[in-house]
Ligand code: SF4
């Protein structure tokens with residue numbers, strides 16, 4: 044075991060993993076975390092705690108990760124390169140590990156221009172690839188500068204992948220780069236374009252990459268037609284095919300949420316069968332309370348005990 | 350070249366408020382080429398300032414002078430006899446030129462009339478684009494001559510990020526994604542192997558003021574160090 048996290052145990056035992064997401068509140072609001080955490084207990088193996096998501100100030104991801112642990116959830120601590128330099132990032136990894144955090148997801152982060160402090164200076168001292176490398180290096184006992192770590196933080200290291208963004212041909216090589224940098228698992232961007240996803244997974248399989256890393260397919264159920272349209276036109280790197288829009292258009296407004304969940308469940312079914320996919324990462328944005336129902340309907344329950 | 354943009358007129362007026370004799374100092378190199386602070390722009394700004402003083406009881410006076418390069422002592426020396434006749438200097442050079450002017454005349458207040466914006470290229474008349482952030486550790490050899498530090502909004506050395514919008518950057522549909530361009534150009538040259546390897550964390554060498562002495566000149570400046 045690299046870290047001994049529950050997520051690592053589930054994946055290494057060959058179970059189909061199921062992770063969720065919890066966005067920290069825009070305030071020191073403990074209750075908000077409790078409320079979001081409640082429905083996820085026993086339903087997901089680990090929960091991603093986002094780091095100033097969409098460049099909007101929120102409770103720190105390590106702070107919220109600790110609160111998640113108190114709530115009985117295993118956090119997957121997200122860290123972006125936008126807000127900290129290498130000193131702060133390495134320091135935070137040490138602190139997080141010492142306090143019981145075992146999974147980390149290394150990301151570049153959305154550009155600050157999209158957030159609530161667009162005037163700020165983006166740090167980007169290192170990029171996500173270099174962050175993966177840094178956390179792997181620390182686990183192996185060395186900081187970025189080559190100096191020794193006194194008691195290495197044994198993190199299970201995650202990275203993101205966007206199978207859809209251009210240049211498509213390069214995406215699988217970029218996945219290979221992340222694996223070489225030290226990624227143990229991958230969580231993908233929200234998937235709507237299944238055809239492209241199948242092709243990306245096939246290419247990853249052909250290159251032997253799915254043998255080297257656990258890939259969790261990213262799923263975000265559409266709550267409404269409006270959300271689908273927004274995702275299609277406004278969210279960077281999102282690929283929403285017209286079929287998805289049309290299918291939601293075909294049902295009356297009140298039933299669109301239900302249809303969105305049905306679509307997500309169909310995707311999950313397909314991923315369960317797909318060679319090279321090791322689990323699902325469900326990003327039910329501001330829909331945490333519906334996660335048990337989605338998990339049930341998708342046949343993800345009960346979760347295995349490890 | 351270094352590209353600059355004139356400050357808003359109101360801001361300039363506020364900066365020099367109260368001074369009765371001001372010399373507007375232009376620079377004949379980069380800022381002249383990018384139409385921000387050459388001889389012509391000095392003339393225009395001085396005229397505008399004079400016009401704005403018309404209704405004053407005691408209008409301020411504005412002189413004009415443009416040197417070939419404000420970042421060079423040899424040219425600044427041309428101003429030695431003129432500057433003492435003025436209460437303040439309003440420089441239209443880049444930030445480096447303005448500072449060198451202020452250093453040469455430490456008894457006279459110096460104000461900037463332009464905002465220095467970037468190191469860039471001339472796309473067409475009046476149209477400039479940033480190309481280099483002077484990071485001090487050039488990676489253009491790896492990236493097919495396209496600067497990821499400057500042209501990628503996140504300065505990624507292992508791009509592209511997951512936000513690319515077709516071939517555009519996630520921050521602006523009108524801004525091409527630097528890493529998309531790097532990929533295309535390397536593919537065209539059959540050199541994609543350049544970006545298969547992980548590029549390690551950069552050694553940012555522009556984090557403190559720097560001095561550069563070219564090889565061969567070390568001895569000459571030994572005594573000054
Ligand atoms: S890599 Fe550095 S020196 Fe080279 S063009 Fe970019 S910013 Fe300038």
Ligand code: SF4
Nearest residue numbers: 501510518519526527
């Ligand atoms: S879209 Fe391209 S240029 Fe923009 S931040 Fe991402 S990699 Fe950089």
